[in-house]
Each structure stands twice: as structure tokens, then as C-alpha cells.
Amino acid sequence: MAVKNYLSKVCVIDFPKSSINWNEIKKLNRIRNCIVHSDGEIESSFGKEKLKNIINSTSGLQLRDENEIIVEKEYIERMIDHSESFLLSLYKRALIGA
Numbered sequence: 001m002a003v004k005n006y007l008s009k010v011c012v013i014d015f016p017k018s019s020i021n022w023n024e025i026k027k028l029n030r031i032r033n034c035i036v037h038s039d040g041e042i043e044s045s046f047g048k049e050k051l052k053n054i055i056n057s058t059s060g061l062q063l064r065d066e067n068e069i070i071v072e073k074e075y076i077e078r079m080i081d082h083s084e085s086f087l088l089s090l091y092k093r094a095l096i097g098a
Contacts, residue, residue, distance in 0.1 A: 004017060007090070013090070013093050013094050016093065019086065019089065020082075021082045021083070021085045021086035021089065022086055024082040025082060025083060025086060027058070028079050028082075030047065030054060031051070031054065031055075031061065033045070034069060035069060035071075040068050040069040041068055042055075042063065042066075042067050042068070055069060059074065059075070060072040060073075060074035060078060
């Protein structure tokens with residue numbers, strides 16, 4: 001992802017690329033790309049097997065008719081928490097040096 005490279009190389013921030021929060025954000029990005037670029041249809045999406053694995057192993061995500069992503073409120077709320085935690089961690093690394 002471009003933001004990781006920019007923050008790591010240009011801003012010289014120790015990017016938390018191995019954190020649980022970042023891993024969840026990367027999965028969210030795959031889900032987002034499928035929704036935006038393929039109308040949520042797995043079969044029309046890039047990396048459909050990886051997407052199916054993410055959906056089948058993630059609480060709050062489901063497949064309808066083995067093709068269409070269903071996103072539940074639980075998943076959205078959890079991703080807000082992951083994003084907030086990740087950004088707070090990044091902020092501390094950037095400005096406080098923690």
C-alpha cells in the first residue's frame with residue numbers, strides 16, 4: 001500500500017506493519033475493493049479465493065449465494081475500532097516516538 005511506503009520511507013516512521021490492526025485493515029481493503037469495483041460480487045473480483053477465505057473466517061461477514069458479500073453492523077463497528085487503534089498507534093510513533 002502506498003501509504004505504508006510513504007510513511008516508512010519519506011516520513012521515516014516505524015510503520016506498525018505487523019500489528020493485528022494493520023492486518024485487519026488490509027483485509028478490509030480487499031473487502032472494500034470488491035464492493036467498489038465488483039459490486040460486492042466475489043466471482044467478478046480479483047483474488048476471489050483469498051476473499052472467500054477472509055469472509056469465511058471473519059465474524060460479521062457472510063456470502064450470499066456463494067458470491068455476494070454481506071457486511072453486518074458488527075463487522076463495521078469492529079473495523080472502526082481497529083482503525084482508531086491503528087491510527088492512534090501511528091500517531092504516537094510519528095509525533096511522540098513511542
